[in-house]
Amino acid sequence: MNKAKREYFPYLRVGKMNVLLKEIPLQLVSEVNEFSAQGLAEAIGVSVTTVSNLIATLKSLGFIDGERKFRFTAVGDRYTLLIKTEEEEAKKVLQHQIENIGYFQVVKQRLDEKGKLTISEIGNLLVTQYNKRWKNPLTLKAYGAGIASIFGFVGYGYYRRGVINVKKLEGEEGAMPVPYLSADKIFRILNALAPSGADIHTLSRDLGTQKRRLSQELACCQALGFVGHPHRGFYELTESGKAIISPYISDDERRTKFIRYLVGSRYKRIIDKLPEAKITVKSIGNVLESVYGKKWSELTKKTYAKKFLNWLRFSGLVARVKGEKGYKLNESVLSSNK
DNA sequence: AGTCTCAGTCCCAATGTCGC
DNA sequence: GCGACATTGGGACTGAGACT
Structure with a gap:
């Protein structure tokens, strides 16, 4: 041999x-x-x-x-x-198949140990285990991504942007896109996605928004739970997304739902850190900066803070204080949505 | 023929600017 | 003060060429 x-x-x-x-x-x-x-x-x-x-x-x-x-x-x-x-059936076939293939199990084991792997790590693992002579880092990534994408497909993890995760990214830090668009724009996007989703090109054309910009906005909608991203370049409404744009509910109900999703999302972390009173663009900006652990210019802080304030005002989570600058948290609304 | 590499393109996140 | 659009940089993705 x-x-x-x-x-x-x-x-x-x-x-x-x-x-x-x-x-x-x-x-x-x-x-x-x-x-x-x-x-x-x-x-x-x-x-x-x-x-x-x-x-x-x-x-x-x-x-x-x-x-x-x-x-x-x-x-x-x-x-x-x-x-x-029948894609779902096909997945089962593929899953069963890779259970009997050595290198998949080697990578799977490492994935289970570490919880997540980058595609480069997978490539390196193959090089050391199987004496491959790949030299180019891109080659390592290409093979790593091949395997990682299969893991994602059969449900062993969630593959995204060069990293395969055992756990869903949702709720983890870093997976909270900065508030990037107004509530109004959120609803325009959701309506454009109804009823059966759209690819980013179509969406960009329909909304007249640049693709680059749009993908960021969609990330926010995703974090709020309204939009799903089943595969590259394609977005669709989640059940929550469908519910909140239903023509059969009143605007008041829409607001109430919006609060519930906002408070139930990762953005809750920001709401928790807000001061009880004197909520202004400036104070929100500082909270955002610290929650995201970034160093932003005043302008950047202001840009994001304005959007977040827009959400808070739309939902009724904050109310203007008479005779003073700024808003205060509407505790009753907040606590009734805990 | 089969494997690996290259380089252009696309996608995304972050940051900055404009106009009402 | 507010909403919409622009620019930038980095990394993943992909088709096809180069190499063995």
Whole structure:
């Protein structure tokens, strides 16, 4: 036993892999039919290198066998058929499959120990465990991301921005986007997302807001629990999001709901730190700066504080104090929503 | 042919500015 | 005082080229 069997690793992100698999014509998906890289490339209309990368990924998962001529394995066959129509079922197949693949278990074990892994850490783990000679840090990340995205897909964790987390990010520090938009804009976004969600390009066009800007605003809506982000570039309303823009509730009910979600969100941490009286843009700005642990310019503080104050005023959590500058917390409203 | 690397593009978060 | 838009920098993503 001088040379171990060649070990393959997923190269493509699972999202990309699935997109390509959906494109494969049914007649090619079979345990008996052989296909070449060239043939597959023509069949799905992408370059041969892309297909080569797909093939390496599928091999790494045990979904296809062969050299130069390939054919689907039984499980690969099943997965490819399911991914076209029944994604949840396909996930189960993939999950079961990776339970029997060594390197997935190695990474999974490390993930369970540490709670989260960056894609570079995963890459390094493979290099040391499997004697890979990857030199470029980007290559480490590419393979790391391939594995991390699969973990996210099958439900072993939550993959986002180069980090796979065992636990959901929600509620953790750092996962609280700065208040970035007014309540009014929040509702415009929610209405634009109704009823079945939208991709960021469409949304940007419909709302006339730059994509960059919009993605930040959506992050806020997400933190408040109104919007979900099932995959890259696509956003949809959560049940809460649908409820709060329902035409069947009054504006008063809308406010009440808004308070409940605001107080139930991570932004509660900010509300807790607010002074009881003399709430002004300036004082909120300072609270924000300390909660986020940042050093901001006065202007930046003011920008965010204004938005947050807008939420507080919209919801009725604060009331103006007569004859004085600033607002005070409406304790009764707050406590009735604890 | 198959594996790895490169570089352009896209996405995102943070910060800054404009106009009413 | 307020809401909307712009700029910047960094990192992930991706298709295709380079290398073995």
